[in-house]
Amino acid sequence: MTARRQYRLLANVDHGKVRTYRKGCCCASCTAAAVDAARRWQAKARQKPFAEIPHGTAGGYTNYACRCPECTAAMTAAKRPHGRGQV
Numbered sequence: 001m002t003a004r005r006q007y008r009l010l011a012n013v014d015h016g017k018v019r020t021y022r023k024g025c026c027c028a029s030c031t032a033a034a035v036d037a038a039r040r041w042q043a044k045a046r047q048k049p050f051a052e053i054p055h056g057t058a059g060g061y062t063n064y065a066c067r068c069p070e071c072t073a074a075m076t077a078a079k080r081p082h083g084r085g086q087v
C-alpha cells in the first residue's frame with residue numbers, strides 16, 4: 001500500500017507563491033513558482049566552491065551536481081533499496 005498525497009486547491013490564498021505551495025496548494029501557478037524557486041536555488045548552489053559542498057551526501061550529487069567519488073558513492077547508496085545488502 002502506498003500513501004497517496006492529497007493535493008488540494010486552497011481558497012483565499014495568494015496563488016503563484018512558493019509559500020502557498022508549501023502550505024499544500026498544488027495549482028499550476030503555485031507549482032510553477034516552487035519549480036522556479038528550486039531551479040534558482042539549484043543554479044546558485046552549483047556556483048558554490050568545491051570546498052563548501054556537502055560531499056559524501058546524495059544532496060551534494062543532486063543539488064550541487066558534484067560528481068566526486070564521495071558524492072557518487074552516496075548517491076549510489078541512496079538509490080539502493082534498503083535492507084539486505086546485495087553483492
Ligand SMILES: [Zn+2]
Nearest residue numbers: 015025027030
Ligand atoms: Zn495555488
Ligand SMILES: [Zn+2]
Nearest residue numbers: 055066068071
Ligand atoms: Zn562531492
